[in-house]
Amino acid sequence: xxxxxxxxxxxxxxxxxxxxxxxxxxxxxxxxxxxxxxxxxxxxxxxxxxxxxxxxxxxxxxxxxxxxxxxxxxxxxxxxxxxxxxxxxxxxxxxxxxxxxxxxxxxxxxxxxxxxxxxxxxxxxxxxxxxxxxxxxxxxxxxxxxxxxxxxxxxxxxxxxxxxxxxxxxxxxxxxxxxxxxxxxxxxxxxxxxxxxxxxxxxxxxxxxxxxxxxxxxxxxxxxxxxxxxxxxxxxxxxxxxxxxxxxxxxxxxxxxxxxxxxxxxxxxxxxxxxxxxxxxxxxxxxxxxxxxxxxxxxxxxxxxxxxxxxxxxxxxxxxxxxxxxxxxxxxxxxxxxxxxxxxxxxxxxxxxxxxxxxxxxxxxxxxxxxxxxxxxxxxxxxxxxxxxxxxxxxxxxxxxxxx
Amino acid sequence: xxxxxxxxxxxxxxxxxxxxxxxxxxxxxxxxxxxxxxxxxxxxxxxxxxxxxxxxxxxxxxxxxxxxxxxxxxxxxxxxxxxxxxxxxxxxxxxxxxxxxxxxxxxxxxxxxxxxxxxxxxxxxxxxxxxxxxxxxxxxxxxxxxxxxxxxxxxxxxxxxxxxxxxxxxxxxxxxxxxxxxxxxxxxxxxxxxxxxxxxxxxxxxxxxxxxxxxxxxxxxxxxxxxxxxxxxxxxxxxxxxxxxxxxxxxxxxxxxxxxxxxxxxxxxxxxxxxxxxxxxxxxxxxxxxxxxxxxxxxxxxxxxxxxxxxxxxxxxxxxxxxxxxxxxxxxxxxxxxxxxxxxxxxxxxxxxxxxxxxxxxxxxxxxxxxxxxxxxxxxxxxxxxxxxxxxxxxxxxxxxxxx
Numbered sequence: 001x002x003x004x005x006x007x008x009x010x011x012x013x014x015x016x017x018x019x020x021x022x023x024x025x026x027x028x029x030x031x032x033x034x035x036x037x038x039x040x041x042x043x044x045x046x047x048x049x050x051x052x053x054x055x056x057x058x059x060x061x062x063x064x065x066x067x068x069x070x071x072x073x074x075x076x077x078x079x080x081x082x083x084x085x086x087x088x089x090x091x092x093x094x095x096x097x098x099x100x101x102x103x104x105x106x107x108x109x110x111x112x113x114x115x116x117x118x119x120x121x122x123x124x125x126x127x128x129x130x131x132x133x134x135x136x137x138x139x140x141x142x143x144x145x146x147x148x149x150x151x152x153x154x155x156x157x158x159x160x161x162x163x164x165x166x167x168x169x170x171x172x173x174x175x176x177x178x179x180x181x182x183x184x185x186x187x188x189x190x191x192x193x194x195x196x197x198x199x200x201x202x203x204x205x206x207x208x209x210x211x212x213x214x215x216x217x218x219x220x221x222x223x224x225x226x227x228x229x230x231x232x233x234x235x236x237x238x239x240x241x242x243x244x245x246x247x248x249x250x251x252x253x254x255x256x257x258x259x260x261x262x263x264x265x266x267x268x269x270x271x272x273x274x275x276x277x278x279x280x281x282x283x284x285x286x287x288x289x290x291x292x293x294x295x296x297x298x299x300x301x302x303x304x305x306x307x308x309x310x311x312x313x314x315x316x317x318x319x320x321x322x323x324x325x326x327x328x329x330x331x332x333x334x335x336x337x338x339x340x341x342x343x344x345x346x347x348x349x350x351x352x353x354x355x356x357x358x359x360x361x362x363x364x365x366x367x368x369x370x371x372x373x374x375x376x377x378x379x380x381x382x383x384x385x386x387x388x389x390x391x392x393x394x395x396x397x398x399x400x401x402x403x404x
Numbered sequence: 405x406x407x408x409x410x411x412x413x414x415x416x417x418x419x420x421x422x423x424x425x426x427x428x429x430x431x432x433x434x435x436x437x438x439x440x441x442x443x444x445x446x447x448x449x450x451x452x453x454x455x456x457x458x459x460x461x462x463x464x465x466x467x468x469x470x471x472x473x474x475x476x477x478x479x480x481x482x483x484x485x486x487x488x489x490x491x492x493x494x495x496x497x498x499x500x501x502x503x504x505x506x507x508x509x510x511x512x513x514x515x516x517x518x519x520x521x522x523x524x525x526x527x528x529x530x531x532x533x534x535x536x537x538x539x540x541x542x543x544x545x546x547x548x549x550x551x552x553x554x555x556x557x558x559x560x561x562x563x564x565x566x567x568x569x570x571x572x573x574x575x576x577x578x579x580x581x582x583x584x585x586x587x588x589x590x591x592x593x594x595x596x597x598x599x600x601x602x603x604x605x606x607x608x609x610x611x612x613x614x615x616x617x618x619x620x621x622x623x624x625x626x627x628x629x630x631x632x633x634x635x636x637x638x639x640x641x642x643x644x645x646x647x648x649x650x651x652x653x654x655x656x657x658x659x660x661x662x663x664x665x666x667x668x669x670x671x672x673x674x675x676x677x678x679x680x681x682x683x684x685x686x687x688x689x690x691x692x693x694x695x696x697x698x699x700x701x702x703x704x705x706x707x708x709x710x711x712x713x714x715x716x717x718x719x720x721x722x723x724x725x726x727x728x729x730x731x732x733x734x735x736x737x738x739x740x741x742x743x744x745x746x747x748x749x750x751x752x753x754x755x756x757x758x759x760x761x762x763x764x765x766x767x768x769x770x771x772x773x774x775x776x777x778x779x780x781x782x783x784x785x786x787x788x789x790x791x792x793x794x795x796x797x798x799x800x801x802x803x804x805x806x807x808x
């Protein structure tokens with residue numbers, strides 16, 4: 001292929017790493033690379049729970065795209081409206097792009113499974129601005145509570161729907177943050193409730209039971225309440241209703257954070273790709289089964305784990321690994337060489353429980369908790385930054401507060 | 405080759421990593437591996453300056469051999485007396501071993517260049533016990549000074565000969581440790597002198613000038629005196645004599661630490677190997693030029709840097725990289741495959757200036773100083789432990805005090 005147009009949609013983990021890998025491996029005359037993203041920054045989705053709780057500033061969570069892509073890459077700040085794979089075109093809000101090779105990395109959106117009121121009344125941890133909104137909303141409510149004559153206890157009840165990864169990491173941050181807010185606004189800490197509602201019999205389903213127990217103990221000792229085996233029924237402006245053991249319970253709250261469901265960006269399905277659960281079940285070389293010049297990466301791609309015949313969960317780790325394969329295969333296509341197959345190599349899973357505690361498994365054999373897990377988690381965050389933008393970026397945006 | 409006897413002499417960086425690599429890559433029936441070392445532990449030569457200053461406990465610096473080698477490896481605790489390469493034999497103090505393949509990793513010994521009195525009166529940072537002796541000697545002298553009626557100022561003058569890597573890292577640790585000792589023994593800090601004597605016009609010769617300046621400023625601000633362009637002339641029991649600008653100066657001291665010269669273990673030369681500056685100039689596959697079944701690794705091996713036609717300095721980094729090639733080539737020899745050539749890939753050089761400051765260059769482009777350099781230095785120490793003995797060893801013996 002002679003100087004093909006490569007268009008990458010989305011600057012999440014999959015999209016930005018594909019771009020950075022390509023700008024390293026391709027020369028200026030090998031391809032014309034264009035990255036499209038609605039913001040002029042990449043952000044760390046896996047850090048949003050910290051931004052939302054207010055334990056890190058949102059500027060640490062986001063990285064200007066110009067800091068990591070160089071002049072080999074054209075950057076278009078725009079939103080994708082539709083992909084027309086039969087015409088090799090992408091419709092943007094403010095224009096249209098044609099491509100020879102396309103990479104779809106459009107990420108996720110929240111899924112509310114039709115639970116009444118969630119869409120309107122719950123907060124979501126989906127992007128920098130929705131996370132900032134949670135932070136501001138919490139502070140605002142604590143400020144109002146402090147000042148109002150007739151205290152509204154709904155301001156101090158924080159309900160988090162979902163005890164998966166995001167939900168647990170978020171309540172962990174809240175457990176660190178709430179005591180600070182209470183001190184700031186002179187509020188008795190014991191009046192605040194952090195309530196985690198999870199449908200399964202346990203939080204962090206799929207995790208090692210000993211680590212789940214450690215996580216729950218750590219969080220409960222810092223004031224988190226768990227309500228497991230409970231389904232959210234309705235989210236109202238001033239309360240939430242859940243059902244447990246056949247009984248419905250209503251908790252007054254002005255803050256419900258929904259962290260229990262994501263789905264692939266619906267543009268993918270709307271653009272006519274063949275999908276499975278809203279995602280493109282990619283071939284082993286990461287291409288869409290029906291279009292040989294379209295790669296799909298990250299949360300929009302579905303890959304089956306051959307060990308248990310279930311899809312790999314959508315994580316930053318798998319997106320970053322996929323980006324290597326996608327970049328490699330784009331280069332191979334351009335040079336007329338053979339494409340390689342993607343193979344996921346799990347480096348482990350670590351869930352933070354606030355800034356000074358965590359649990360997880362690394363290298364497929366070491367169970368970790370406490371400071372060792374926190375250390376490995378922060379080091380893995382730093383390693384990503386090193387990969388993305390070198391030592392300079394790592395020291396600028398990394399996490400070095402290992403033990404405070 | 406059918407189940408050959410592989411004997412590795414020395415459990416320094418080169419020897420222990422060769423052993424660990426071999427036990428990973430070879431099966432029990434591929435070879436009979438024997439490691440010989442005079443102690444039942446491996447120690448981190450690059451941490452000895454900390455052990456000597458007393459800023460870390462010697463047990464953090466050493467690692468029991470049984471913690472990192474498994475039952476595939478026979479361990480013999482003994483001292484090597486002589487190698488008989490023509491007979492494929494090694495003479496030990498308490499026995500004799502025959503081998504099919506030999507790895508010589510016998511490390512360094514101090515070189516005093518015939519300076520009178522050094523051998524008898526100076527301390528050396530060569531192994532765990534010589535480092536512990538310095539620590540004890542320092543404490544003993546501070547204790548005596550505190551208690552003696554007629555104060556002997558020679559007890560409070562510490563002279564370090566050599567402003568290379570070891571000398572600078574050692575005075576950096578002293579600059580941290582001395583104030584603690586002064587407080588402990590109720591001694592006025594301003595009475596203590598830490599004097600670094602270096603023959604070259606500058607310390608850390610070969611380092612980037614801006615980083616050298618940073619290092620000297622950092623150390624001087626913490627009380628270190630530098631006397632550069634000065635040659636040690638004599639080391640007496642209660643003083644040291646140096647010559648600078650044609651004038652001789654005598655400094656009363658009970659503590660001279662010689663950190664200016666190392667040479668390869670003299671057993672190598674005495675055993676009849678063809679040597680260059682006391683080392684074996686190995687072939688590109690790390691074998692001795694005159695014996696096809698003898699590999700030499702670490703400080704006993706000499707390899708020319710093709711860029712400047714000078715030998716690579718003997719460092720832990722190069723020894724660890726050589727160990728990969730040696731282990732690979734031993735396996736290749738056993739399986740009748742082709743041997744690979746060693747190629748040194750510099751990951752950078754970092755010199756610590758005490759536990760909370762450092763200078764250096766990493767990835768061949770980033771100049772670092774201050775906390776970033778300290779962080780990278782400690783992470784590189786941790787990475788070695790991870791390589792040597794896994795996550796368990798890293799967390800047990802690693803350095804995690806990044807910022808205090």
